[in-house]
Amino acid sequence: MNWTRSLTLALATQKCTTCRGSGLTIGRGGAFQACDCVLRGIFKVCYNKFRTCVEKEKYLSKVSLEIHSGPNRRGTWGRKDEEYVADFMAISRRALNDYEYKIFSFRFLLGADYHLCCRRLKMDRGSFHHEIYNIQEKLGQVFAELQPYALYPVHEYFSGSPRQRAVAALPANESKVTPIRPPVQRPQVNDPALDGLKAA
Numbered sequence: 001m002n003w004t005r006s007l008t009l010a011l012a013t014q015k016c017t018t019c020r021g022s023g024l025t026i027g028r029g030g031a032f033q034a035c036d037c038v039l040r041g042i043f044k045v046c047y048n049k050f051r052t053c054v055e056k057e058k059y060l061s062k063v064s065l066e067i068h069s070g071p072n073r074r075g076t077w078g079r080k081d082e083e084y085v086a087d088f089m090a091i092s093r094r095a096l097n098d099y100e101y102k103i104f105s106f107r108f109l110l111g112a113d114y115h116l117c118c119r120r121l122k123m124d125r126g127s128f129h130h131e132i133y134n135i136q137e138k139l140g141q142v143f144a145e146l147q148p149y150a151l152y153p154v155h156e157y158f159s160g161s162p163r164q165r166a167v168a169a170l171p172a173n174e175s176k177v178t179p180i181r182p183p184v185q186r187p188q189v190n191d192p193a194l195d196g197l198k199a200a
């Protein structure tokens with residue numbers, strides 16, 4: 001994923017001392033990366049949508065038709081709210097290790113406040129918030145960079161076209177075809193087989 005200022009600027013924290021409000025940092029290879037404040041912002045957007053989908057009255061959930069590109073354009077019917085909830089939980093479980101997921105489930109799935117989490121996990125307040133920041137940044141990056149369909153931007157998940165890029169012809173294969181030939185050996189002068197051929 002190519003991180004640009006237009007993608008990060010709205011989510012960047014103006015008081016961030018790392019990116020100074022631009023939302024971008026330079027990674028090891030010299031490429032731009034999203035700042036941690038942006039990744040935490042992405043997580044919060046996805047988490048808020050998750051809570052909305054979970055807390056919404058079930059009669060408000062609706063079935064929607066998703067049109068597919070390509071020769072078979074029939075599309076499929078689905079429940080986007082329920083799919084989003086399932087994706088959010090499955091991606092989080094896959095991206096976090098057991099220890100991180102335990103903290104994540106207490107804080108974000110069960111909704112415990114930090115007093116209760118610290119007492120249950122036997123952690124001090126500083127370590128708990130450090131772990132929460134780490135989890136938010138890790139999941140924010142996964143939610144944004146997931147392929148082929150990311151959770152963020154959320155509006156694209158719910159209403160975006162399944163086709164992520166413009167349809168184009170495959171590039172022509174420019175490499176030349178090399179014929180396969182068996183190795184050829186120069187005939188020996190005193191080869192008895194050649195003598196037989198000459199006599200015939």
Ligand SMILES: [Zn+2]
Nearest residue numbers: 016019035037
């Ligand atoms: Zn920042």
